[in-house]
Amino acid sequence: MxxxxxxxxxxxxxxxxxxxxxxxxxxxxxxxxxxxxxxxxxxxxxxxxxxxxxxxxxxxxxxxxxxxxxxxxxxxxxxxxxxxxxxxxxxxxxxxxxxxxxxxxxxxxxxxxxxxEADDDPLPVAGDAIGPYVLERELGEGGFARVFLARQADLADRPVVVKVTTRPTREPWLLARARHPNIVEVLTHAEVDDGALQLIAMPFLGGAALSAVLARRRSRPAGARPSRFLDDLDATAAPEHRASGAPGPSRAILRAMSDAEAFAWIAARLAEALDHARRRGVAHGDVKPSNVLIAADGTPMLLDFNLAQDWTGADAVDAGGTLAYMAPERLLALAGDGAPAPDDERAHRADVYALGMVLLESLTGWSPADGADPGRAAGRAAFVSAARVMAEARRRPAWVIRRAEVHAGRSLPAGLRAILRYALGPDPAARYSRGLELAEDLDRWRSDRPLAFAPEPSRLHAAGRWARRRRRPLATAAAGLLAAGLVAWLATDGRSAQARLERSARHKYARILDSPESRALHAQRPGDDPRRRRHSTTAADAFAALRDYDVVGDPAWRDRDDFARLPRDDRDDLELWLLEQALRYGRALARREDSPGDWRRARDVLDRACGGAWPAPMLHLRGRLAERIGDDAPAPAPRAAHPAVDAYIRGVAAEVDDEEAEEDAGVGARRAAGFYAEMLAIRPGSFWGRYRAAVVAFSLSRWGDAADGLRACLARRPGNPVLYGVYGTCLMKMGREAEALEQCDRGIDLAPDHAELVQVRAFVRAGGPELDALRGDILRYERLRDALPDRFLRDPDAGDVAAIGRDLPLGPRRDGAPPDEAVGPEELDARAVLASRILDVDTPVDDRTPIRPDVDPDPRRLELAAREVEKLLALDPSNFRARIDRMCLSVCRRRPAEAGRDLDVVLADPRLPEYARSAPGRLDALHFAACLFAREAEFVQALRLARKLVELSLEVHEPHAHALYTLAAVEGYGAGYNSKWVPLAARHLEQAVRNNPKYEAWFRNDPLFKRSRPRVQAAVDAIRAALAPPRA
Structure with a gap:
């Protein structure tokens, strides 16, 4: 197909x-x-x-x-x-x-x-292949669609969910417009069989539909011991992706809750997703348990936006949706009873109503669909009649809730009952108008705070009734006792609620900052090349951080509990970080050409982030944006920010200048270092001030300053595994490998499955004698990273080492295809540096010695380095530098045939001149390779490469003294066995020395001239005498 x-x-x-x-x-x-x-x-x-x-x-x-x-x-x-x-x-x-x-x-x-066969059923079946998707098994089927678990053959057989439908659908476009962490996103969309079928591919997240979890809970025998929500989820989860007991923030949250709290948390997250979709102009239209996925990691997700459209635009019976979960106004519209024409706002309120029904079903097990929905196949009359009856029943939400409580055999908590009564109100104007309002009340109920939108139930009602029955005997004594007890209860409850809010705020900030998978530190770690950062990635990461604290939508975000309840130092640091994200977001959007909508969004975010106090760079950026937009929006009345905040944001702005610069990128880093020093003089305990100063110091190779800053950061955040890895890297740069290993071990103890920390420890060990431990770290990193073929995921034996490279292409890819998208350029660079560090070949620090060793590296190091280079080529067969490294390693390992094949590829590669022109220093590896060929008696290959280097230096118009010296050294080696090479070596050596006298000292110390040095020196002297002017 x-x-x-x-x-x-x-x-x-x-x-x-x-x-x-x-x-x-x-x-x-x-x-x-x-x-x-x-x-x-x-x-x-x-x-x-x-x-x-x-x-x-x-x-x-x-x-x-x-x-x-x-x-x-x-x-x-x-x-x-x-x-x-x-x-x-x-x-x-x-x-x-x-x-x-x-x-x-x-x-x-x-x-x-x-x-x-006759094509009565146009939909595919399990076993079919559609493009790269191989349909493994059917997950579900509707009237016009089937959903399959599939594997994507062109992307390492990754599992995906494929939905195939016979009806045209706007679902992919609506989902793309309403992307949200709690809405399943579309990976790709396509038309199949000349448009007869529509295909939508979505990520496979495991878990189960909420309807399946609830069905399992209903099937439990009467009197059986109730199970926890996560146990039911794991029991019904897709077998291909189970996550029982797996760590993760969502599962950790659910594990710590009662079932009622868990369902309230799930409904709150879904309400936020519905509200986000509404702000993007999308209403779901069919919220029900079967359209809610609880992923394997516990994250609730909305599914099936196929009905996400204005359902009143067609005939009422064809509007779509499920009767049992419809709001009364939708039921009346279906019954044709003259309900007012709803708008987008009413459509969203109907979605929130349906979510309230889903929450009621989850809490009680009572299904509103039992015997209520005859289905459209029963005919219009039956369908309309059922809609009218159900609309009448929904006019009394208290009765609906009581019916569900009777079914469950227990009453709901008073706060939840109040929320449900408000959510299920028959009048759209008298219930929640936004999903965020429902989410806020549910979160407040979970944290024992007063409800913000639904009417509060009376906590003192029962106590007052009891006191009235005993008015006379209690009139005197009860007044004082009740007052004292009430005061004590309120004080205790207040302290308890405040403590919970403070713990929640600290936990949220720690999750953002200390999780090894968090983006808070990932995009800003020392050693990263900021110019490689995509502006779209910067904008997305910054926006996600701002959204977490509602900086995007609430000008009073500093008053939110998750910010205001933090300790003072953490609150000051969080404010710095959020202002930094607003600046990065604004700068990224300001770079987009001809995009007034993006410029307005950036300006709005700056206004909300700064409030009334504006750091100078952010005020300047806002002015630029307003000038480009050209509207009449009033400018803020700015108040100068705190000097420490202003200095910090100036430092960030200087770093961003470096990220956007094409040349001389270190200027901004040096300016930023000064601003951070100014900021730390005011707030010496600032985490972000110390960290950013360490980042800048690292980029400027000021290892001591970077180490001091990172040590101070660890004093503030001792549970942050990433900081230990970065600190270990800094200590390695300072030559303090034992201390670096200790820091890496601490980080790995905190996050044992974080691949990057294991790789940092491998870097540290690469310079030391513990090769077995190094091999173990490399193998563990590959297993955690899971980016390479299986042959690299085991410890090689002698046969494997001999076979390395046999199944790799000999030439670069000519189509310009990039390497695996999961492996970025930073990782490729890191692997190349690790191979070089394993070899432990030091470049001389003076001009007296050629850039090549005269000793054989440890064979075990050669083997490890060769394997790392093979991994590089497996990930990126077009990696030119890795091919040169493999050629050099093959020479060192006495494998002339393999080295010769790589040399043929290198010399024939059309990218070689551009490689030499872009950075002439890169050719040092080829000079090194030519001398290695000569040293290993591969004279013909050495001479080919040396002559090519001379041609290249002339072709790219670069000084060619080094190339002349390399050619002279190779010919000098040949002169040790055949005197015909003496005059050629002497002529090229004399030309090299004439261009740069340092090659005279190289010649005297170069082992390649060991057998021919006196004769070559005599020939050089003769050339110089012939070139000398005659004496008067």
Whole structure:
């Protein structure tokens, strides 16, 4: 089955020719194919030629389709038709038929069998392949769609969920517009079979639909011990992706809650997702338990936005949705009782009502769908009647809630009952108007705070009734006792609620800052090249951080409990970080050309983030944005920010200047260092001030300053594993490997499965003698990273080492394809540096010695380095530097044939001149390789490479003294065995020394001249004497 993203395709393969004006009408083709099929079915087979009279009038693709239909009919009849016979019968279509019959031989029987049968069911079945998607098993089916668990063959067989529908749908576009952490996103969309089917691919998140979890809870025998929510989720989860007991923030939150709190938390997150979709102009239209996924990691997700459209724009019975969860106004519209025409706001309120019904069902187990929805197949009259009856019942939300409580055999908590009564109000104007309001009340109920929108239940009602029955005996004594008890209760409850709020605020900040997977430190770690950072990634990360604290939508975000309840030092640090994110977000959006909408969003975020106190860089950025927008929005009345805040933001702005600079990127870092020093003089205990100062010091190779800053950061955040890894890297740069290992171990103890920390420890160990421990760290990193083929995920034996590289391509990819998208350039660079560090080859620090060693590295180090280079080439076969490194390693390992093959590839690579031109220092590796070839008696290869280096230096117009010296050294080595090379070596050496005198000292110390030095020196002296001017 063919598939093209955003386009159309055909099961029958090629055929793009357009029919001519004289061609038969399309119905003639279909009639001919149908008649052919019918005649074969009656036992009266007819040849395709009988239909192709006047073949010039038939487009080639339709003619091929007719011939192929006859071929399949013959196969079905058991005649075993010959492919060659068909090619001989229709020579004018030989090419297309040959390709099509070849595809027929490769197609699975399930697909071919469906082609042979009457096509009553156009939807695919398990076992089919659609483009790269192989459908493994069916997950669900509706009237016009099927959903499958599939594997994506062109991306390492990753599991995905594929939905195939026969109806056109806006779902992919709506989901793309309403992206949210609690809405399942679309990976790709395509049309299949010339638009007959629509395909949507979504990530496979495991877990189970909420409806499946609730069904399991309902099936529990009466009197059985109740199970926890996560136990029910794991029992019903998809077997391909189980996460029982797995760590994760959502599961940790759910594990710590009662079931009522867990369902309230799930409903709050879904309400936030609905509100986010509403702000993007999307209403769901069919919120129900089967359209809620609880992922394997515990995250609740909204599914199936296929009905996310204005359901009143069509006939009421065709509006879509599920009766049992509809709001009363939707039910009345379906019944045709003259309900007012709803707008987008009412559509969102209807979604929030449906979510309230889902919450009630989750809390009690009572399903509003039991016997209530006759289904549309029962006929319009029955359907309309059911809608009218249900709308009447929904006019009394207290009765609906009580019915559910009776079914559950228990009462709901008073706070939840109040929230549900407000959410299920019959009048849209008298219930929650936004999903965020429902989410806020649910979160307040969980944290024992007063409700913000629903009316509060009376906590003192029962106590007052009891006191009234005993008014006389209690009138005197109870007044004082009740007052004292009430005061004590309120004080205790207040302290308890305040303590919970403070713990929640600290936990949220710690999760953002200390989680090894958090983006808070990831994009800002020392050693990262900021110019590699994509502006879109910067904007997305910054926006996510701002959204976490509602800086995007609430100008009073500093008054929120998750900010205001933090300790003073953490609150000051968090404010700095959020202002930094606002600046980065604004700078990223300001770079977008001709995008007034983005500029306005950036300006609004700056206004909300700064409030009334503006750091100078943010005020300047706002002015630039306002000038580019050109509207009449009033400018803020700025008040100068606190000096420490202003200095910090100036430092960040200087760093961003470096990120946007094309050349001389260190200028901004040096300016930033001064601003951070100014800031720390005012707030010496600031975490972010210390960290940013350490980042800048690291980028400027000021290792001591960086180490001091990171040590201060760890004093503030001793539970942050990433900081230990960064500190270990800094200590390694200072040559303090033992201390670096200790810091790496501490980080790994905190996050044992964080691959980057294991890689940092491997870097540290690469310079030391513990090669077995180094090998273990490298192997553990690869298993955690899971980016390489399986052959690299085991400890190699001698046979594996000898076979390294045999199945890798010898030449670079010519199509310019990038390496695996999961592996970024930073990781490729890190792997290359690790290979070099394993070899422990130090470059001389003076000009007296050539840049090459005269000692053999440890064979075990050679083996480890070679394996790292092979990994590089497995991830990126076009990596030019890695191929050169492999060539050098092959020479060192006495493998001349492999080195020669790599040399052929390197010298023939068209990128070689550009490689030399972009950074001449890169050619040091080739100079090194030429001398290695000579030292290992591969004289011919050494001479080829040395001469190529001279040609390259001339071609790219770079000083060629080094290339001349390398050629002289190779010829000097040859002169030790054949005197014919002496004059050539002397001539090239004299030219190199004439351009740079340092090569005179190189010549005296170079082991390649060991056997020929006196003779070459004499020849050089003779050349100089001949060139000297005659004496007067």
């Amino acid at each position: 063919g598939v093209k993203p955003g386009g159309v395709s055909s099961r029958l393969g090629p055929g793009a020719d357009r029919p001519s004006s004289r061609a038969p009408r399309p119905d003639v083709y279909s009639a001919a194919i149908a008649d052919l099929t019918d005649r074969w079915g009656r036992g009266e087979p007819a040849p395709a030629e009988s239909y192709l009279e006047g073949a010039r009038l038939w487009p080639p693709d339709r003619a091929v389709e007719l011939v192929y239909r006859e071929y399949r009919l013959a196969m079905t009849a058991g005649l075993s038709p010959s492919k060659s016979a068909y090619l001989a019968r229709f020579p004018e279509h030989r090419g297309a038929l040959e390709r099509l019959l070849g595809l027929d031989a490769a197609c699975p029987d399930s697909l071919l069998g469906r082609f042979d």
